[in-house]
Amino acid sequence: MNPRHDEVRPRRMSIGELAGRTGVSADKLRYYEREGLLPRPPRRSSGYREYGEEAVGQVHFILRAKDLGFSLEEIADLLNFSVDAESGVAGVKERASRRLAEIEKEIARLEGIRARLASLVAACPGCGPLEGCPILSAIRAEEDAAPCCGHPAK
Numbered sequence: 001m002n003p004r005h006d007e008v009r010p011r012r013m014s015i016g017e018l019a020g021r022t023g024v025s026a027d028k029l030r031y032y033e034r035e036g037l038l039p040r041p042p043r044r045s046s047g048y049r050e051y052g053e054e055a056v057g058q059v060h061f062i063l064r065a066k067d068l069g070f071s072l073e074e075i076a077d078l079l080n081f082s083v084d085a086e087s088g089v090a091g092v093k094e095r096a097s098r099r100l101a102e103i104e105k106e107i108a109r110l111e112g113i114r115a116r117l118a119s120l121v122a123a124c125p126g127c128g129p130l131e132g133c134p135i136l137s138a139i140r141a142e143e144d145a146a147p148c149c150g151h152p153a154k
Helices: 015-022 026-034 054-067 072-081 088-123 134-145
Strands: none
Touching: 015 026, 015 054, 026 054, 054 072, 072 088, 088 134
């Protein structure tokens, strides 16, 4: 140990270093700060941001939560719950359960679209007159039945 340095100063890094270590652009890191997902770091006398090691873990948390389908607003909630010793786990479970229900609803919607499209593709001969194309006919029929852009159905 160096006798002139009795205490070890925590390692600090620039926004460029944090970007390099996390694979997130500096602009995105600034955006996360503005959105409250990353705390605003102290600045050097030069005005440059000076991040601590904990910022790497926080950015990785944000990225993993995004991979699980959470919105930035939901990630902010998760970050708040992650430091709430009283009700954090319950809050995280409730938020994750709500997100799971939304994902299941979206999957059901997409499966319905897939089934309709698959039957149209199977019914289409792939040749012949355009008027005989079941895909175009179905799209036109839905187009005629649904109002679009504030215009009444035909």
